[in-house]
Amino acid sequence: MxxxxxxxxxxxxxxxxxxxxxxxxxxxxxxxxxxxxxxxxxxxxxxxxxxxxxxxxxxxxxxxxxxxxxxxxxxxxxxxxxxxxxxxxxxxxxxxxxxxxxxxxxxxxxxxxxxxxxxxxxxxxxxxxxxxxxxxxxxxxxxxxxxxxxxxxxxxxxxxxxxxxxxxxxIEEELLEHYERLFKSRGTAVVPIEHGVCTGCHMKVTAQTILTAKAEKEMLNCPQCGRILFTEED
Ligand SMILES: [Zn+2]
Structure with missing residues (x-):
């Protein structure tokens, strides 16, 4: 992670x-x-x-x-x-x-x-x-x-x-501000992808998004809700 x-x-x-x-x-x-x-x-x-x-x-x-x-x-x-x-x-x-x-x-x-x-x-x-x-x-x-x-x-x-x-x-200032805005407006800011779905907004994410998350090389936002995504699935 x-x-x-x-x-x-x-x-x-x-x-x-x-x-x-x-x-x-x-x-x-x-x-x-x-x-x-x-x-x-x-x-x-x-x-x-x-x-x-x-x-x-x-x-x-x-x-x-x-x-x-x-x-x-x-x-x-x-x-x-x-x-x-x-x-x-x-x-x-x-x-x-x-x-x-x-x-x-x-x-x-x-x-x-x-x-x-x-x-x-x-x-x-x-x-x-x-x-x-x-x-x-x-x-x-x-x-x-x-x-x-x-x-x-x-x-x-x-x-x-x-x-x-x-x-x-x-935590880097810009990221912290981004996190705080999300947390304030949505109640959660960092959520896992589970079964191909963003657990924040429950919308399906693309295979590319899952791959990017799995690569764990860059920070990733859900295209639908903007939440910061990660995955623990293989
Ligand atoms: Zn989402």
């Missing part, structure tokens, strides 16, 4: 690795975002259940105050009732007290119902808390792994780029 071809193949292998690493690095923010979205969803679920529970508590407290105020009203009626000497006023207070007691009983029933409904929410609340905790743990673990992967990939990329610098040093 011609020395420049050998050198370019090693360079190409390095460049392909750099490409793969760059792609993997590009995918990391997406993975991170997906993780954080899952966590956010669990947190929102928990917040929603908590908000509903708070609504119940607020409503129960409100009823509590209403009941208290009714009870105070009854106490006032009783005082006034004791003070009055008129029979019809006495009866009217009795009626007012009975009405207020009826209201209290209705309020207490509502309060009890709300308490029951609030309690029924408890398992859902616990479940949401559980899910949230699990998600938090899971996401933190993944985020840690992703960060570790990022650091490793960055380090490996730097290593490869350093290697690349020394690998490209002995």
């Amino acid at each position: 011609l020395l420049p071809i050998e050198q370019l193949l090693i360079l190409q292998h390095t460049d392909q690795q750099v490409c793969e690493i760059t792609q993997a690095l590009c995918g990391l923010p997406e993975e991170k975002k997906a993780c954080e979205a899952a966590l956010e969803k669990a947190a929102k679920l928990l917040l929603a259940v908590q908000a509903r529970a708070q609504e119940f508590e607020k409503e129960i407290k409100k009823l509590e105050l209403e009941i208290l105020s009714k009870k105070e009203q009854i106490a006032r009626y009783r005082t006034q009732q004791l003070a009055t000497r008129k029979n019809e006023e006495y009866t009217a207070f009795l009626h007012e007290i009975a009405t207020a007691e009826q209201v209290i009983s209705t309020l207490e029933e509502r309060q009890l119902k709300l308490m029951e409904e609030g309690e029924a929410l408890l398992p859902e609340r616990e479940r949401a808390q559980e899910i949230n905790a699990i998600e938090q743990k899971r996401v933190n673990a993944i985020l840690g792994t992703l960060e570790g992967r990022r650091i490793n990939l960055e380090a490996r990329k730097k290593e490869l780029l350093d290697q690349r610098t020394s690998l490209s040093m002995p």
Whole structure:
């Protein structure tokens, strides 16, 4: 094999690795975002259940105050009732007290119902808390792994780029530029001829091209795609 071809193949292998690493690095923010979205969803679920529970508590407290105020009203009626000497006023207070007691009983029933409904929410609340905790743990673990992967990939990329610098040093400038243009536009720059076909563009090459490649005397480009050709076939 011609020395420049050998050198370019090693360079190409390095460049392909750099490409793969760059792609993997590009995918990391997406993975991170997906993780954080899952966590956010669990947190929102928990917040929603908590908000509903708070609504119940607020409503129960409100009823509590209403009941208290009714009870105070009854106490006032009783005082006034004791003070009055008129029979019809006495009866009217009795009626007012009975009405207020009826209201209290209705309020207490509502309060009890709300308490029951609030309690029924408890398992859902616990479940949401559980899910949230699990998600938090899971996401933190993944985020840690992703960060570790990022650091490793960055380090490996730097290593490869350093290697690349020394690998490209002995290659003639014009050839290197030609290679870089091909690699950038086509993904591969140096490809073998296999079974009479350029493995870059999969077009048949002429018998003359194969012979030239086999002779290993000059650099050769695929007439169709321009890639640098070589052959290892006999
Ligand atoms: Zn080709």
